[in-house]
Amino acid sequence: MYVALFSSSEGPVVLQRLDANGDARGAPRTIPESGLAEAAAELEAGHPRWVWDDTSRWYPVLLGAGVRIERCVDLRLSHAILRNSALTASSRLATAESNSWDRAAQETIEQLDDHALFELDEPVPDLADENTLAEFTLQREAIAAADDPRRLALLLAAESAGALVAAEMMYAGLPWRADVHDQILSGYLGPRPQAAERPAILDAVLARLRAALESPDLNPDSPNELLRALGVAGLMVKSTRSWELKKLTHPAIEPLLEYKKLARLLSANGWHWLDTNVRDGRFHPEYVPGGVVTGRWASKGGGGALQLPKQIRGAVIADPGWKFVVADASQLEPRILAAMSGDRGMAEAGSAGDFYAGIVASGAVETRDQAKVAMLGAMYGATTGESGRLMPKLARAYPRAIGLVEQAARDGERGEIVTTRLGRSSPRPGASWRESQSEAYGEAATDADASRARGQARGWGRFTRNFVVQGSAAEWALCWMANLRRSLHELGGGAWITDAPHLVFFMHDEVVVHCPAALTDAVEAAVRDAAADAGRLMFGAMPVTFPLTVAVVDNYGQAK
């Protein structure tokens, strides 16, 4: 059973039961906004799948009122997938004129096109509320007619479950000890300074740097100034990137690298970050499911939740009597590639535990480092250096796996789209890309035009090559989390989210569960089971394992 939830043009909220076919059952029920939580709680007892335009619009309100829901269809996220998927390309939904659902999807899925699909000053209307039912019908029709409906149905269920997880994690927050964060900062930078002053240790490092470069007013935050000062000191570099500076020998380099490290910590996760992002002992980042073209999540505000540096993870401390179970999927992307390509040799290499050691054992390359750099090269499209040299060896040993990414790269170079395991397709290249490709074959084309076009084509090929792997890995992670969310709720015996084991953090291939200390063993088992289930859901009988590295800790900084 489904329950559609939308607001009508008059204002109040409408609830409409739907049967298994998505057809309305009974009269719509109109209630005031203030009565939504109560009505939703009643309906939830019947375990419906909620159908709504946008989880981030409705679910935070329900959570705030103490209502957890089991499952939903997020029409906005689903629309973005179905609109672009190669599996539904001929559906009515995909071939229609663009409408407000595309506009809504646009807010998170950035179209990689030089021409904006919509005028920016055009007002973005509320998602057409009366169209919720019509959109749901169109989506079901598109899925049913797809080449492999099961794949898309799984993707959309996982995507929608991910939206629930994102809202629940934002609600629960990541336990964060402001006092410990302050201690960490003080250790690196010196005590918290007044207003806009530079912390003492950072100030001392800056003084050493200025002395070493004989440049008393140098502002090292300005790449221009820094480059000039380095030049005067006889250090010829093209950029001020740390890895380039590390190659130099000069008394100024040590304080400069130290300054960069400390200045970064201060500006990205210093006291200002702490003041604006941590309230009542919790960090509440806003996750954006589907925010990355590949299907990975993005995060908004909250100072880059998905870039949380290891330096400050020590401030993430479990509540008294509680623990963190931190789990990350080891070498996820190579395993995904092995599974989706059906490359049994590569799957075998990963079955013993350490994927890269398995590659070495198979004789494809000689060292673990070579295996790692070669695999990264295969997935990212390296052509130069050691990685580029090792690639042919890998291609001989694992023709199916390497063939899959090579094919994806060639498709991209021709401007075609590629599709993940479950059916998310890549965007098409933008107008300027297509223009320079066609110009490169024209009469007026110069060698420079042709070479620029080739470079752009290869660049897009690297994107599509990576898209299929990164996107399919993101799908695996969604399935993993959806499974885990369900079993954590069961472990909690139906208790409220924050009273039961619950997800508090997610970073692409890593999750953090906050749970009572007595339940850590059960949670660890649940996390591992959820990973195994995700593999079976996506790849059926293909013998690929997805081992996890699990740590039970009081403090996130202790994990890895």
Next chain:
DNA sequence: GACGGCTCCAAA
């Protein structure tokens, strides 16, 4: 002064 592009660096 606001805005956008650029550089740099954090994460996976």
Next chain:
DNA sequence: AACTTTTGGAGCCGTC
């Protein structure tokens, strides 16, 4: 260690 993918954000700097 980067090369090669996807991001978010701070600070600088030229332009409007």
